[in-house]
Amino acid sequence: MKKNTKTVLGLACVAGALSTGRVPAEPAAASAERPNILFCIADDASMSTFGAYGGTMVQTPAFDRLAEGGVLFRNAYNCNPKCSPARACLVTGRYSWQLEEACNHWPRFPEKFSFYPHLLKDAGFHVGYTGKGWAPGVCAGENPAGKAYNDIKLKPPYSGIRNIDYAANFAAFLNQNPDGRPFCFWLGTSEPHRAYEKGSWKKAGLRLADAVVPPFFPDNETIRGDLLDYAVEVTWFDRHVGRAIGELEQRGLLENTLIIVTSDHGMPFPRIKGQLYEEGFHVPMVAYWHGVIQPGRVVEDFVSFPDVAPTFMQAVGLEPHQQMTGKSFLDLLRSPQSGWIDPARDHxxxxxxxxxxxxxxxxxxxxxxxxxxxxxxxxxxxxxxxxxxxxxxxxxxxxxxxxxxxxxxxxxxxxxxxxxxxxxxxxxxxxxxxxxxxxxxxxxxxxxxxxxxxxxxxxxxxxxxxxxxxxxxxxxxxxxxxxxxxxxxxxxxxxxxxx
Structure with a gap:
């Protein structure tokens, strides 16, 4: 795993910058009409890596399990293939070019736009995050270094590696909710963002023959080893998604939690990350909601990151904020069909x-x-x-x-x-x-x-x-x-x- 010393950036801006002085609504337990929300997002993971999409370099059992029990989206897109602008679309429900400075990478986030976690906090949800939220950049009017509402202290890394124990932080967040309010949690890993421990694929027992080399790269040992080091980092993300699911199961919360798992864009390689080619902006996305989403569905309809926030709002019985220009895909989650469902979602x-x-x-x-x-x-x-x-x-x-x-x-x-x-x-x-x-x-x-x-x-x-x-x-x-x-x-x- 990683041995680098880069820091996690911008944590306070998605669900951490919540010390706003707002008074939450009366606590209300989660119900079929008001589910919990767990949103898991990888940092730089290509769709083609995951087993549910046919990936063979590594195993991704947690992601694949959710696909088997929920719905797999074959045409999910990020709107803008870089960390800050992609995540800005997610939290605001707006298209990248509608976000002023936040259309760029490393910006100052305009104060005029609301984030869906803030809106759910106002509606009485227990809200928190771990790892990388909206980032990198600066949120206007917020102090990323200041103490934030439900800011879970990051646990020390495991011996010899830098990685955060995201799943343990999620468990701590759940422990801080004694009233049993519905919760909204953002689990944002920094993996598989670079830098990597070179040769970690050898420790993981992978083989150079396991690497899948895109046709726009030369096929040699250097490229294959780099791809496999990336793949090892994807397993760390998937492992924490699996542990988070385990926490929900152990606490009897899985049956009433809407889970969406995705990545902000494709893997951090030339011609992919930050570029408008298919692997840069075509992202993995799976949704699980027991009793609502029929298991094993595969949906071909096009969905985009601006659609996620209004979907969460509608899923919990709220009207999407007036700023949200994306279109909720709650109807796709509830539909019993697979394949193409909404003819209008064709691009x-x-x-x-x-x-x-x-x-x-x-x-x-x-x-x-x-x-x-x-x-x-x-x-x-x-x-x-x-x-x-x-x-x-x-x-x-x-x-x-x-x-x-x-x-x-x-x-x-x-x-x-x-x-x-x-x-x-x-x-x-x-x-x-x-x-x-x-x-x-x-x-x-x-x-x-x-x-x-x-x-x-x-x-x-x-x-x-x-x-x-x-x-x-x-x-x-x-x-x-x-x-x-x-x-x-x-x-x-x-x-x-x-x-």
Whole structure:
């Protein structure tokens, strides 16, 4: 497991920044009309890793058990494939481009937006978190270092490793609820975020042959070992999900708890995390609710992170907050059907602005890499609005929108003329203004069809639909005001913390 010393960031902002002075409603026990909520989120875990989706690198028994007893979503998307903006969509129920500064990575979260845990606390819920909440960034008006409501003290790491005992913190949270109020808990691991203990796959008894190498990477021992080190970290996440389920079973709470498990985006590798290709924004998601969700269902309808908050609100009998523009999928949870259920859920919109620094202009200002995209049953269409900018950051400034890793080091060591140089270009090169991929035939987004006349009509139709919906959602990029995303301060290390 990890041996790094990086800290957990922004814990107080999701369910920890709750010392608001609000008076909760009269305590009320959980019931069929007002279930408990347990939300578990991995940090950088790809959908393809989990056994319920056919993953074979490691076993994920807890996630797979929930899928067997609940509903597995085959088309769940994060709206924006980076930690802060993806989690901002989750907690607010809004699309990324509707969140002002919070559309960026490492922002100051606008004070005007409410978080669903705060709303449930106001409604009388026992609310808490452990690990990584909304992060990284700064919540306006909150002190992340201050004592927060139900802020569970993090237990010491196990001997020799850094990892937090998330499940034990969940148990402590449940112990703090003697009145038996319905609860809302955010279990946010920092795994499988980098950095990793190199070679941990050997200790776990894995084999290089177990690694599944995407076609946009070279197939060698370095890449396979890096993928397996990542896979070991996924098992830590799954283990704590399993232990949290065990706590609910032991206390007789499982039967009336709505559980949703997901990840904020794909694994921390080049061309995946932070990038608008399928593995970066197509996330795992399973929901379990005994007696409400019929076991073993698989739903194909498209759902997106902005849909999660209004779903939680409706599940507990509350109206979604007026700020929430996502659409509740409570009907999908209650439906007895599998497959395609709601004909209107046939696509999702996706986007990104500035994730990390490293695209400076002549004045030294850090610039966004704006993209808007639409994903349907058959196609992914992406509009790279500033194709002259580097999607993963300027190579001369360190490709800062890509986590450091053995895989990144291998690719960046390749030089023009090397037989494998195309792997570098696929991850770090400039991109055309428009990209179109036929996802069912090309799930890894390897063949861009944008210049193929056979697909021009389909591409034009997708672009028109995407832009019309974005105009309806007041996306600044559609209204000629998109450059404002470049002017919001970046508050991370090395960023310009100008006011």
């Amino acid at each position: 999702v919109l996706l986007g990104k602005e500035r994730h990390d620094i490293g695209r400076e202009n002549a004045e030294g200002k850090d610039l966004a890499y704006p993209v808007r995209a639409i994903r349907t049953k058959d196609f992914l269409y992406a509009h790279n609005m500033k194709p002259d900018r580097w999607p993963a950051g300027n190579p001369e400034l360190g490709l800062k929108n890509c986590d450091n890793s053995p895989t990144k080091s291998y690719l960046t060591a390749l030089k023009p003329g090397d037989p494998e140089y195309h792997f570098y270009a696929w991850s770090f090169g400039l991109r055309p203004e428009e990209e179109l991929y036929q996802i069912r035939k090309d799930p890894h987004c390897m063949v861009n069809l944008a210049d193929n006349p056979e697909y021009h009509e389909s591409m034009a139709r997708l672009k028109a639909q995407m832009e019309a919906e974005l105009v309806d959602q007041n996306d600044p990029r559609m209204l000629g005001q998109g450059d404002l995303f470049d002017h919001y301060p970046y508050l991370g290390k090395g960023g310009n913390k100008r006011k």
